[in-house]
Amino acid sequence: MVYDYRHELIELLNHTTGDPESLLQTQRSLTIIVDLLNQLQPADQKSSRPASQSAKPGYKIRRGVNTPKITLNHLSQTPKADASERPQRDQAANATISKTQDPQAPKVSDNQAYLRKALANQEAENNTAADNVPPELSEVELLARDNCYPVHRLLSGAEINHRFYSESILHKLPFPINDGDVVQLDRQRLIHGKLPAINRVTNDHLAISTTPTKVIEYATLEPVAGSDVLQIKKTLKGNSILDESHANTIVIDPYKYASRNLKPGMIIDFAYYDHGNGMRDAKAGEIRWIHSEHEFDTTKTPRKLQKPKKVTNQRHDYTDKLDYDLKQKHVLVVTGMRSKVQDLKPVIAKHHGVFYGLDASMEEKVSSSKLKKAVKDADLVVVCIDKIHHRISQLTTHHAKRYERPFAIANTTSNTAVERAIFRALNGQSAFESSSQEMSKYVSTD
Incomplete structure (x- = not known):
C-alpha cells in the first residue's frame, strides 16, 4: 500500500494564505510530492522496466520497514487560514491524493527522508536567490x-x-x-x-563618532613646586575648560612623554575625549602637539618683525669710452626711464658738458610747447626711444630740425648708448646707430 500523505497535504494547505508568495511555496511542495508518487509504481509494472529506471539515482527502496508519519509544519511559517476555507482545501487535497494513489503500490520507508531533503534543497535555492540581491551601498x-x-x-x-x-x-x-x-x-x-x-x-x-574630541589649545606648561611634574592651568586663547576656574588644572608627568623632552614654558595642545564628565575626562587626555619656538616665544613678548630695507642699485663710477669734448654745451636727454635720468649725468660731465634731462615717462604730461622750449634752450639733443611714446620722439626730432639743433637717437637708456648718440650728433653723423656699427667709427676728427 502507498503511504498516506493526505494529513500532511491538508496541513500544508491549511497553512497556505492568499498571497502570491505562500501560494508559490505550496505549489512547489505539491510538485515535489507528485513527482515522488509518480516514481513509486506497483511492483508488477516495475518488473518489466529496466533496473536503471526503477528509481532515481541514489534512491533505494526498502520493504517491510515501518516509518513514522511525516509532518510538514516547517515548510510554511505563514499564519493558518480561516476555518471557513478549510473544507474546500480538504476536498482539493483528497482529489489530488485520489489521482496519485494506487492500492497495489509497495510500502516505502524512505519517502519521508526523500521528501524532506527535496523540500530543504528547494528552500536553500530560494534563500540563495534572495542572498544574491545586491545590497544598497552606504x-x-x-x-x-x-x-x-x-x-x-x-x-x-x-x-x-x-x-x-x-x-x-x-x-x-x-x-x-x-x-x-x-x-x-x-x-x-x-x-x-x-x-x-x-x-x-x-x-x-559625516557624524561617525559618538564621543567628541576636545582640544585645549595653546596651553602653557608650568612647573609644580617641590616636584618634577608639570601642569597646565590656562591657555593663551582663554577658551578652554582650564580657563573656566582657577581650580581646573591638569598634571602632566614628563616621564610619560620622555621622548618629547618637556620643559616649563612650552606651548602645547592637549586633547581628550569628552564623555560629559568635565575635568575627569580632561585629565585622561594626552598631549597632541608641541608648538615650536618660531610660533611662540615662551621667554618674552613676541618680537616685531622688522621690514627689510629697500636695496637701491649702487651707482658705479662712469668711465668714458669715447674721446670728445662738449665744451660746456647744454645736452638735452629725453627718456622714459625716470630711474636712469640721474645715472646719465656723469656721462655728460665726463665730456665737459651740461646735462638737462626731460622725463617723458608720462605722455599726457609732455606737451608740444614743453618740448619746443626744452629743444630751443639746448645745444644738442639726444632721444632715448626704448621707453617713450612714438609721438614724443617725433615731436622732439621735429623741433630739433626746426631750430637746427644737432640730434641723435639712442636705442636704449644706457650710458654707452647715450655717449655714442652724443658723439654722432656732435660730429654730424647719422642720427640712428646701426647694429653692425664698429667702434672705429667713433673716433674724433679733431
Missing part, C-alpha cells in the same frame, strides 16, 4: 568611489581609510582636519612611501 562606500574617506580623529593623529596619519603629517597640511571631515586621497603621491597624500577637504561631513 554613504562611505559611495564616497570611496571618488577616493574620498572620512577622518577618524584620534587624541593624536587620525585614521583615514584604515591607515594612521601622525600629527606631524596633519600639521603640515595647509588646511585643518577635524573628526568626520571627508578628505580626498591621492594614491599617485605617497607620504613616506606608503601613505596616500591628502589632496583636499571636501564639503561633506
Whole structure:
C-alpha cells in the first residue's frame, strides 16, 4: 500500500494564505510530492522496466520497514487560514491524493527522508536567490568611489581609510582636519612611501563618532613646586575648560612623554575625549602637539618683525669710452626711464658738458610747447626711444630740425648708448646707430 500523505497535504494547505508568495511555496511542495508518487509504481509494472529506471539515482527502496508519519509544519511559517476555507482545501487535497494513489503500490520507508531533503534543497535555492540581491551601498562606500574617506580623529593623529596619519603629517597640511571631515586621497603621491597624500577637504561631513574630541589649545606648561611634574592651568586663547576656574588644572608627568623632552614654558595642545564628565575626562587626555619656538616665544613678548630695507642699485663710477669734448654745451636727454635720468649725468660731465634731462615717462604730461622750449634752450639733443611714446620722439626730432639743433637717437637708456648718440650728433653723423656699427667709427676728427 502507498503511504498516506493526505494529513500532511491538508496541513500544508491549511497553512497556505492568499498571497502570491505562500501560494508559490505550496505549489512547489505539491510538485515535489507528485513527482515522488509518480516514481513509486506497483511492483508488477516495475518488473518489466529496466533496473536503471526503477528509481532515481541514489534512491533505494526498502520493504517491510515501518516509518513514522511525516509532518510538514516547517515548510510554511505563514499564519493558518480561516476555518471557513478549510473544507474546500480538504476536498482539493483528497482529489489530488485520489489521482496519485494506487492500492497495489509497495510500502516505502524512505519517502519521508526523500521528501524532506527535496523540500530543504528547494528552500536553500530560494534563500540563495534572495542572498544574491545586491545590497544598497552606504554613504562611505559611495564616497570611496571618488577616493574620498572620512577622518577618524584620534587624541593624536587620525585614521583615514584604515591607515594612521601622525600629527606631524596633519600639521603640515595647509588646511585643518577635524573628526568626520571627508578628505580626498591621492594614491599617485605617497607620504613616506606608503601613505596616500591628502589632496583636499571636501564639503561633506559625516557624524561617525559618538564621543567628541576636545582640544585645549595653546596651553602653557608650568612647573609644580617641590616636584618634577608639570601642569597646565590656562591657555593663551582663554577658551578652554582650564580657563573656566582657577581650580581646573591638569598634571602632566614628563616621564610619560620622555621622548618629547618637556620643559616649563612650552606651548602645547592637549586633547581628550569628552564623555560629559568635565575635568575627569580632561585629565585622561594626552598631549597632541608641541608648538615650536618660531610660533611662540615662551621667554618674552613676541618680537616685531622688522621690514627689510629697500636695496637701491649702487651707482658705479662712469668711465668714458669715447674721446670728445662738449665744451660746456647744454645736452638735452629725453627718456622714459625716470630711474636712469640721474645715472646719465656723469656721462655728460665726463665730456665737459651740461646735462638737462626731460622725463617723458608720462605722455599726457609732455606737451608740444614743453618740448619746443626744452629743444630751443639746448645745444644738442639726444632721444632715448626704448621707453617713450612714438609721438614724443617725433615731436622732439621735429623741433630739433626746426631750430637746427644737432640730434641723435639712442636705442636704449644706457650710458654707452647715450655717449655714442652724443658723439654722432656732435660730429654730424647719422642720427640712428646701426647694429653692425664698429667702434672705429667713433673716433674724433679733431
